[in-house]
Amino acid sequence: MTFMAPIQINFSAIAEAQAGPRWQALFHYHWPAYRSWFLRSMGMHHPSYVECRRALREHMPELVPTWERLTALSGGGDVEARFLSLWCPPPYIAGCSQAIWQGDDEAILYRNYDYAPALLEGAQLNTHWNQQEVIAMSDCLWGVLDGINASGVALSLSFGGRQEVGVGFGIPLVMRYVLEFASSTQEAVAMLRRLPVHMTYSVAVCDRNNEAMMVFVAPDRAAEISPSRAVANHQQEVEWPRHAAATRSLERENSLRRTLTYAAGPDDVGLAMFREPVFQDSYSRGYGTLYTARYRPQDLSATIMWRGESWRQQIGNFVEGNKIVSF
DSSP states (O other), X not given: XXXXXOOEEEEEEEEOSSOSHHHHHHHHHXXXXXXXXXXXXXXXXXXXXXXXHHHHHHHOGGGXXXXXXXXXXXXXOHHHHHHXXXXXXXXOOOOOEEEEEEOSSOEEEEEEEEEOGGGOOOEEEEEOSSSSOEEEEEETTTEEEEEEETTOOEXXXXXXXXXXXXXXXXXXXXXXXXXXXXXXHHHHXXXXXXXXXXXXXXXXXXXTTSOEEEEEEOSSSOOEEESOSEEOSOSSSOSOHHHHHHHTHHHHHHHHHHHHHHOSSHHHHHHHTTSTTTSOOOGGGTOEEEEEEEEETTTTEEEEEETTEEEEEETTBOOOEEEEEEO
């Protein structure tokens, strides 16, 4: 009988109000892999530096100074600048399940991040790059997988289950923009409606006023608000059957919908995130649930959870550290 060694991932919590040596170290650690991924797709049309800068100035002008600062910290090269703009990046696909529990006085966002263990940055960044403090799980070195800001806006994403690729930003940068500048769910939704994205995603949003929405964005159709409070990797219907079957998208979404219907409280939803079919463990095949996130806008907390342990952070009370998690 052959036993596989456990896969280990280092999760890090990094606090740096303004991007400096800590962000720079994170960039240099991950850049060789990102650079290889970015340049492997050179057969596709890659926007020029001028096109990337024009897109940022047109759609996210408030974020341009941060992009310029990070580009300088990365070495100021053309490839680095274009990669960090996330304008028309190479396609990428992940799993993920999301659920919003709404009680009488608060909304709580739960999210499972399902992806290849080898491709996870595993960095939770605490920053104050623009007008408010942000805690977020990092992707593409400054983009966001899920997070919360000082206004109490929390959001997360999941792949929307379509193969269409268009002209727009990679969703992690759109998520960063929303957390940097939105002060309510309504403001976040307005941003998601107007910003062009290059692939299809579902974004869950809630705030400390107990307002929650599920927003479906795509490169080839207008953003849509869904009444659902649980989503997996399809939107109104399955449009990529092979992907939906491989990731058990329908089963996961239906399971979460049942949980929300009968949950006595938010802890029931949290427990459901660790049960099949929502929780996935095909790590040896390069795919599985790498962490569960819980965001509570009322107390501005961000908790990253694994089976048997959790790591809670809070706006205004963020503690740096590292945690090795075995899968």
